[in-house]
Amino acid sequence: MAFLQLSNIVKKYPGTDRPSVADFTLDIDKGEFISLLGPSGCGKTTTLRMIAGLIEPTSGQIHLDGGELTRAPVHQRGMGLVFQNYALFPHLDVERNVAFGLEMRRVTKSEARRRVEEALDLVRLGHLKSRRIKQLSGGQQQRVALARALVIEPSVLLLDEPLSNLDAKLRDTMRDEIRAIQRKLGITTVFVTHDQDEALAVSDRIVVMSEGVVEQVGTPEEIYEHPANKFVAGFIGRANLFECEIKRTSGGVAELEVAGLGPMHAIDDHGAPGAATVLVRPHRLRISAADDDAHGTVETVVYVGDSIEYGVRVGDSTVSVQSVAGRDGRLEQGARVRLSWRAEDALVLK
C-alpha cells in the first residue's frame, strides 16, 4: 500500500466558480521523490499545503502510512516543511532555529545538540551554527531551513518552491544537493516547482498540473517522451505542435497528412483516424536545404555553441529546429529548406 495517499482531494474557495484543486488523487511510495509541476495558479502549492495541514481540503482524504490525517492539525503531522522564503526565525541563531522542532518534541538537551550538529553537517553548515539568520546568504538560509525540517526526522519532506529565490548557478547546486540528501535519507519528498528542468532533474515521478487539474503523472522520461496532451507537451521542454490528419494507423504507427509538410509518420497510441496534433521536439527535427520541394524558409539562425537553433517559417507558423553544430552543416537565413523526422521521433496527441 502506498505510504502517502491523496484521495479525491478538492479545494474550492467560497465565492470562486472553479476549484483551486479538483479531484487530486495520487499514491506516493515510501522514499519517492515527487514533483508537483505547473504554472503559477495551477494548484500545486495549495495541494502541498493541504498535505502539510496548512489548508483544509473541501473534500477528499489524506492517508499517511495507513492512518488518516485529513483534518489533523499541522503541529501533529510531523512533516518537514521548507518554504520559498525560508521562514527562518529571525530572532534565533542558526543552531536554535534547527533545534526548534526538537525543543517542541521535548528531546533532551544533549541529544538535541547531537542531532542539530548532524543535521547541520548534512547541509554542510556545521561551522555557522552560532550565526544570526540575517548574516547568512540566501543559499545558506535555504540550507538552514532544510536542516531545520530534516532534524525532526519527518515522515514526509515538503518543499515549496525552495529554489526559486536563489540565483541560477546556486539553484542547480542546491537542487542536486537536495536530491542527494533525499536519496541518502530515503525520505518521501513532495517538491513544488514551476521549473520543468528542476522537476525533470530530480524527480522519481512528476505530477503536471494546470488550473487545478492533474494533466499527467509519470516519470520524467514518460512526461517528456510521451506527454499525455498538448498542455504537457508544451509545458515540458520545447515542442513543435503540428495540426494533422490521421489517414490510418497500423502497428502503433500512423500515416499522417501534416499541414504544410505533406505525408509523414508518427507514433500513435490512440489508433483512431481523424484530426489530431503531432508533437516533434526541436532536436528531433531534421533540416536540409532544398529547392523546388521546400517546406519553408529559414527565418532566424541562432548559434548557441553546442547547437544551432533555426526558426523556420512554414505557412503561417514558425517551427523550431535544433541541429547539432558542426554535424549537420550550417544553413543561412533565407535558405529554402525541407523538414523531416523519423516516425519514432514524433508522437500523435489527442
Place this chain on the structure above:
Amino acid sequence: MTGATGSHRLATGTTRSNRLTVLGLTVPGLIGMAVSFLLPLLWLLRMSFNRGDSSGLIEETFTFDSYLQFLGDSYYWDMAWETTLLGLGVTAMTLVVSYPIALFLVRTESRFKGVLIALAVAPLLTSSVVRTYGWLVLLGNQGVVNQALLATGLIDGPLALINNKLGVYVSLVEIMMPYMILALLAGFGRFNPELEHAAQSLGANRWRTFWRIVWPLSMPGVLTGALLVFVLTISSFVTPRLVGGGKVFYLATEIYDQATETLNWPFAAAMAFILLGLFAIVIVLYQRALRRIEAQ
C-alpha cells in the same frame, strides 16, 4: 528611531555638500525646538530654584527648597509612587487589550485592511478632552453603564465608577489604545505569517507558536508602545482630573494645581523636573531593553 539613524548615516556620508544639505534641512527644526521647547525648559529649571510661597510671591534666589520640600514629604512620595503605578498599570492593560487587535490587523488578508487600521486609530482624531467627557457620560452615576445595570436589576444603587481610580484607569486605557496599536503595528516589521506556519510544522501548537515566535518578534513594538503609553499616561492631567473629580492625585494634576491654584510656581517647576527625571529613567530602561532585543 529610524529618522535618527537615517540622518546619522547621511551626516557621516562622504561628501561635503551632503553634510551641508543635512545641516540646512535640520537647522529650521532645531531652531524651532530651541525656541519653543529648550528655552522654556531652561526657564522652568531656573524657576525651580526660586523660592515660592502659598501667597503666590516668588523670591528670585537659588535654593533647593522646592526639591527638598517634595523629597521630605511622604505625601509626595506616595503621589510619585501612585503616578508610577498608574503609568505601569495603564500601560499593561492597554497592551493586553491592544495586542490582539494589532495582531489581527497584521495578519488579516482582508481587502479592508487599510480601512480597519484607519478605524483603529481614528479615535486620535478626537481630542482626549472630548473622549474624557465621553467616559464621564458613560460611567457617571446617571451614566449609561449604571442606568443599564439598574434597569436590569443587577444592582440596587449606582456603582462608583468615576471620581475614583477605577474611572481614571478605564478611560486612560481607552484613550491610549490607538497609540499602542500604532506602535505595535510598526513594530511587527519582521513578522510574517509564514513563520507561524513554520513553527507549527515543527510541532508547536498555537500557544507555543505565540510565545516562542510571535511574542518575541513583536517585542520592538511592545517596548515602543509601552514607552509611549507610559510617558503619555504619567504626564496626562486632563483625564485624571476630570474623571478623578479632584479626588485622586497624581504628579501631573498636582503640578497643574500648584501652578494655577496655589500659584507656587517654583514648587510646580521642581515637581515638573522630578517627573522629567522619571521619564529619563524609563527612557534609559527602554533603550537598554531595545538594545538587548536588537542584539538578538
